[in-house]
Amino acid sequence: MSDQATAAGTVKSADRVLLVFELLSSWDRDMSHTEIAEALQIPKSSLTQLLKNLVSRKWLAYEPQGKTYALGPAFTRLAKQAGLARDLVTVSGPVLTELTAKTLESSALNLLRGDIVEVACTVMGPQRLVSHLKLGDAAPLYATSGAKAILAHLTKDIQDDYIRRISFESRTPSTIKTAGALRKNLAKIVAQGFAYSYEEWTPGIIGVAKPILDEAMRPVGAVNLAIPAVRFNPDAAKLFEAALTSAVDAIRRQIALA
Incomplete structure (x- = not known):
């Protein structure tokens, strides 16, 4: 033929x-x-x-x-997915405002865009030393806390395909550089429920994120905080994790994912 x-x-x-x-x-x-x-x-x-x-x-x-x-049901999922990103952005604005008020740190909603995540909504922290998260900021899935929170909850087939295709860019000395290290980190994220980026994308900034999962436990986004390393410590981490959990729960309830 x-x-x-x-x-x-x-x-x-x-x-x-x-x-x-x-x-x-x-x-x-x-x-x-x-x-x-x-x-x-x-x-x-x-x-x-x-x-x-x-x-x-x-x-x-x-x-x-x-x-x-x-x-069939795939149509229902597709229709829901089409409006989900818009709903996430609409709902997340007030939630991020409250999250930043609780933690005094910059917060953001991260959405998957192919092999990257993109900041779709953000609120800047009120302190003099802050991380500037801008709308449209993009990062690879192996580097930031929000990106890794999403990647860790994608299916194994999707993860494997992504890891086979990528070339690791050493953005900082702490950036993950090998497939083995990334897989180990992703397993830890799933076990803990939170993703961390210890100056892996921006020097001096530690990120912590929690994924937003749908009813089938698929990631539809992630909420993260960006904290200057000088303000990060184990006690602060507990506060950040509790605040992120409340924020994600609020988003899931408002878009009927809970």
């Missing part, structure tokens, strides 16, 4: 998937294999495997008693 024919076939298959989605979303009842084939004028033999694939990936739900199909 020529490259042109392959490309055409791929586009045709994708088009059929979209047609099935559009058809089922416009009806107010489930549809049978025959009804879908007739409505879309797709041969039943071609439609059978397509429907099986979509059911296996949970894009469609199959009801065996009536032998009918409907949009």
Whole structure:
């Protein structure tokens, strides 16, 4: 088969998937294999495997008693995910304000953007010596506390793929430099529930973060504090962890993740 024919076939298959989605979303009842084939004028033999694939990936739900199909739970997740980032930013503003008031340190909401995390909302601490977290600041997943909090709770397959692809940049002498060290650190984060970055991205700044997990324990973001190293000590760490836990719990409740 020529490259042109392959490309055409791929586009045709994708088009059929979209047609099935559009058809089922416009009806107010489930549809049978025959009804879908007739409505879309797709041969039943071609439609059978397509429907099986979509059911296996949970894009469609199959009801065996009536032998009918409907949009599946993957659609619900996708729709929820589409609005989740916006909701997180909206909800996090007041929560971060309270978090910074409790701790007197700069705080931020971190969201996953491919192989990096990005600061999507931030409140600067009131003290003279502070860490300046800016909207849009980005960092690799192995370096900052918010980034590592998210990476630690991604699936093993995603973690493995990420670690295979990256090249470690030694931003500071403390930056993690090997896959083995990163894996060990991620395991510690999962066990403790908090991620730390000890001057690994910015000299003189210690970060501590807690992930925001959804109902399936997948990370949808992380909240972090950025503390000048001169103000960091074990007693302060306990305060920071308690304040972060309260902040994350408040965010999860307000966007119905709890």
